[in-house]
Amino acid sequence: MSESQLPAWQLREARRCLYSGGVIAYPTEAVYGLGCDPLDPHAVARLLWLKGRAPEKGLILIASAIEQLAPYICVDDITTKELEESWPGPVTWVVPAAADVPAWITGGRDAIAVRVTAHPLASDLCSVFGGALISTSANTSGKEPARNPLQVRKRLRGLPDMIVNGATGQLDRPTEIRDAASGTLLRA
Numbered sequence: 001m002s003e004s005q006l007p008a009w010q011l012r013e014a015r016r017c018l019y020s021g022g023v024i025a026y027p028t029e030a031v032y033g034l035g036c037d038p039l040d041p042h043a044v045a046r047l048l049w050l051k052g053r054a055p056e057k058g059l060i061l062i063a064s065a066i067e068q069l070a071p072y073i074c075v076d077d078i079t080t081k082e083l084e085e086s087w088p089g090p091v092t093w094v095v096p097a098a099a100d101v102p103a104w105i106t107g108g109r110d111a112i113a114v115r116v117t118a119h120p121l122a123s124d125l126c127s128v129f130g131g132a133l134i135s136t137s138a139n140t141s142g143k144e145p146a147r148n149p150l151q152v153r154k155r156l157r158g159l160p161d162m163i164v165n166g167a168t169g170q171l172d173r174p175t176e177i178r179d180a181a182s183g184t185l186l187r188a
Helices: 008-019 041-051 077-086 120-129 149-154
Strands: 024-027 032-035 060-063 091-096 111-116 133-137 176-179 185-187
Touching (some): 008 120, 041 133, 060 120, 077 091, 120 133
Parallel strands (some): 060 111
Antiparallel strands (some): 032 133, 091 111, 176 185
16 A cells, blocks of 8 residues: 555545535645535535635536546547546646536536546545545635645634545645636636
């Protein structure tokens, strides 16, 4: 087991927390993230409250494999190839959302932000959950993101149900976001 992976009992506890509608904090490529089951409206509402984030902003989904994103996205083979060439990795793509994706994920838009994470621990969490997770920085909206568990405790309006200990990746800032249709860099 590499040092970035959690012991099996902690992965089971994280899965239990997610399945029961909990919000977890966990390390990602650059900062600590907040995550939950994207299809649980109560969990998403609590996550948004912890951040003080407006639902209209939409949320990112992370996954351990592109197949976990399939229910949420509507892309052609060319776009799929482009996504696969950049993943796993620190690139979040904005792509057309599937017709039935809830507005609390998309912010009411026809597009969704998705990433196959390169962070081993975040990937393990998606794998044990069995699907994509919401991923947004662990901080009050507009403030500096948390980079360790202590900062998670200090930078939110309340505590998540579980804080997963681990090291963040080597990036200095959150992942870049690109529009798949135009290739435009939306966040560097």
